[in-house]
Amino acid sequence: MKKVKRIYWASGIVSICGIIFEVLFGALGSYVLGDGVKQYTITISLFLTGMGIGAFLSEKVLSRLMNVFIWVEFAVALIGGFSALFMFGASAYLPAGTDALYLYVVILLVGVLTGLELPILIRKANEIGVAVNKSTARVLFSDYAGGLIGGILFILWLRPAFGLVKTAFLVAVANAAVALWTVITFRDEIKRPRTYGTIGVLVLLLLTTGAFLGDEAAFSFEQKLYRDPIIFSEDSQYQHIVMTKEQGDLRLYLNGNLQFSSVDEFRYHEVLVHPAMALADEPHDVLILGGGDGLAAREVLKYKSVHQLTLVDLDPAMTHLAKTDPMLTALNHDSLHDPRVSVIHEDAFQYLKTNRGLYDVILIDLPDPNSISLNKLYSREFYELVRNHLAPTGAMMVQATSPVFATKVYWTINKTVESADLYTQNLHVDVPSFGNWGFVFAARHPFQVKAWQIPVKTRFLKSSMIPSLTKFGKDEDADIVDDGERYVFQPNTLSHPNLIRLYQQAWRHY
Numbered sequence: 001m002k003k004v005k006r007i008y009w010a011s012g013i014v015s016i017c018g019i020i021f022e023v024l025f026g027a028l029g030s031y032v033l034g035d036g037v038k039q040y041t042i043t044i045s046l047f048l049t050g051m052g053i054g055a056f057l058s059e060k061v062l063s064r065l066m067n068v069f070i071w072v073e074f075a076v077a078l079i080g081g082f083s084a085l086f087m088f089g090a091s092a093y094l095p096a097g098t099d100a101l102y103l104y105v106v107i108l109l110v111g112v113l114t115g116l117e118l119p120i121l122i123r124k125a126n127e128i129g130v131a132v133n134k135s136t137a138r139v140l141f142s143d144y145a146g147g148l149i150g151g152i153l154f155i156l157w158l159r160p161a162f163g164l165v166k167t168a169f170l171v172a173v174a175n176a177a178v179a180l181w182t183v184i185t186f187r188d189e190i191k192r193p194r195t196y197g198t199i200g201v202l203v204l205l206l207l208t209t210g211a212f213l214g215d216e217a218a219f220s221f222e223q224k225l226y227r228d229p230i231i232f233s234e235d236s237q238y239q240h241i242v243m244t245k246e247q248g249d250l251r252l253y254l255n256g257n258l259q260f261s262s263v264d265e266f267r268y269h270e271v272l273v274h275p276a277m278a279l280a281d282e283p284h285d286v287l288i289l290g291g292g293d294g295l296a297a298r299e300v301l302k303y304k305s306v307h308q309l310t311l312v313d314l315d316p317a318m319t320h321l322a323k324t325d326p327m328l329t330a331l332n333h334d335s336l337h338d339p340r341v342s343v344i345h346e347d348a349f350q351y352l353k354t355n356r357g358l359y360d361v362i363l364i365d366l367p368d369p370n371s372i373s374l375n376k377l378y379s380r381e382f383y384e385l386v387r388n389h390l391a392p393t394g395a396m397m398v399q400a401t402s403p404v405f406a407t408k409v410y411w412t413i414n415k416t417v418e419s420a421d422l423y424t425q426n427l428h429v430d431v432p433s434f435g436n437w438g439f440v441f442a443a444r445h446p447f448q449v450k451a452w453q454i455p456v457k458t459r460f461l462k463s464s465m466i467p468s469l470t471k472f473g474k475d476e477d478a479d480i481v482d483d484g485e486r487y488v489f490q491p492n493t494l495s496h497p498n499l500i501r502l503y504q505q506a507w508r509h510y
Contacts, residue, residue, distance in 0.1 A: 015118075027164060028103060031235075070190075073182070076172070083110075084164045085218050179203075184197075283306060285358070286300050287357075291365035298332045316345045349385070362395075380491045383417050387421060395443045396443065408487065409506050425470060426440060428476070
């Protein structure tokens with residue numbers, strides 16, 4: 001019965017490893033390829049398909065069940081262990097699209113191998129003498145319980161503590177250890193157990209070396225993806241944060257997307273902040289949704305009338321970096337340590353649903369709507385919540401991507417804000433590191449953009465030039481003609497997230 005118990009333990013452990021690899025592959029796809037919902041959907045579909053193929057192939061295993069199981073564990077350990085490291089290498093050195101093909105092949109292979117594991121263990125338990133119904137039920141119980149444990153471990157411990165590359169190696173070590181444990185347990189049934197044991201030890205040594213050196217190798221691969229030298233890289237619970245610096249140009253990237261360049265970020269942040277502050281006229285309470293780098297907060301805090309600034313950013317790792325990194329604090333003027341600032345780590349949508357405060361100015365400085373999770377923050381439902389928190393005489397500003405590179409996206413965001421019973425005006429500015437960038441200016445009352453006085457020091461924006469920011473060229477305005485007909489913009493909603501499709505189409509070639 002000792003062997004049977006070890007079979008149950010083995011099924012639980014390999015199930016934990018399997019679910020961790022599955023969610024790790026989804027995270028890899030999200031970080032490297034973008035669109036998290038799409039990548040997780042593909043990952044789950046391919047992994048389950050692979051498991052089905054593996055279960056079918058298990059019928060072909062007619063003898064030496066434990067020998068086959070050991071080889072399966074070695075294969076899972078090697079393929080899964082090096083998966084994340086090689087993914088970064090493929091992104092850095094191979095042609096575009098190859099990294100996606102590589103990842104999908106790995107997902108399918110590991111899925112096939114995972115599908116082989118449980119049928120083999122169930123049959124072995126039967127072979128030892130356990131009734132079919134008991135062996136199947138107990139192995140499946142170990143599998144399902146292991147799946148829950150694996151998912152929790154990945155989210156709460158492995159990914160935030162070790163990152164993707166080291167996590168892959170550590171989980172692979174567990175697979176290799178199960179293989180060695182199986183060799184020891186069934187050594188009387190296995191031909192050449194010493195050979196299997198030697199192979200297992202070598203695999204463990206290789207994976208352990210990868211766990212210690214993999215991050216350094218992945219860092220060198222990742223460096224190829226960025227123009228400037230990487231000075232900071234971290235996988236937080238929510239995103240991949242990278243900072244680069246070259247000749248005084250500090251740049252921040254989230255999941256590979258540029259957030260700012262220190263050379264010209266003031267152009268972006270001054271337009272984001274000062275027109276709304278001017279329309280609100282001596283605002284006291286300001287809300288920033290996003291903006292965890294503290295740069296928008298820097299501009300807001302220039303106003304002595306501001307008594308309270310609430311900054312809501314989902315990722316504590318980002319705001320911690322903005323508070324502690326000397327180069328970033330020099331750029332944001334240590335804004336997040338100002339006593340007037342309250343930093344809240346919460347999803348912006350949930351914050352607006354549960355908070356009851358009114359704000360004189362609301363600034364929405366969120367990443368572009370390139371996934372379902374971000375799409376909800378560009379939906380009519382979200383802007384209705386924003387409207388309900390905006391003081392009657394207040395003003396809001398939304399970063400709304402580029403009207404040049406993503407024209408339909410920009411004007412769809414404008415249409416969505418309008419659909420929330422808000423009056424809007426469109427602004428854009430040239431930011432050399434980004435290109436031409438757009439904003440949607442809105443209020444609960446009719447207004448006209450004019451040369452409002454900006455009573456604080458700025459580096460780019462002048463009062464006299466504010467009206468000029470509302471002028472759009474023919475190739476970037478809302479008069480888009482498709483197939484001879486004028487394009488009709490539809491609001492983006494939670495039930496009809498048309499913005500994601502438009503965004504993917506717009507940025508495909510940039």
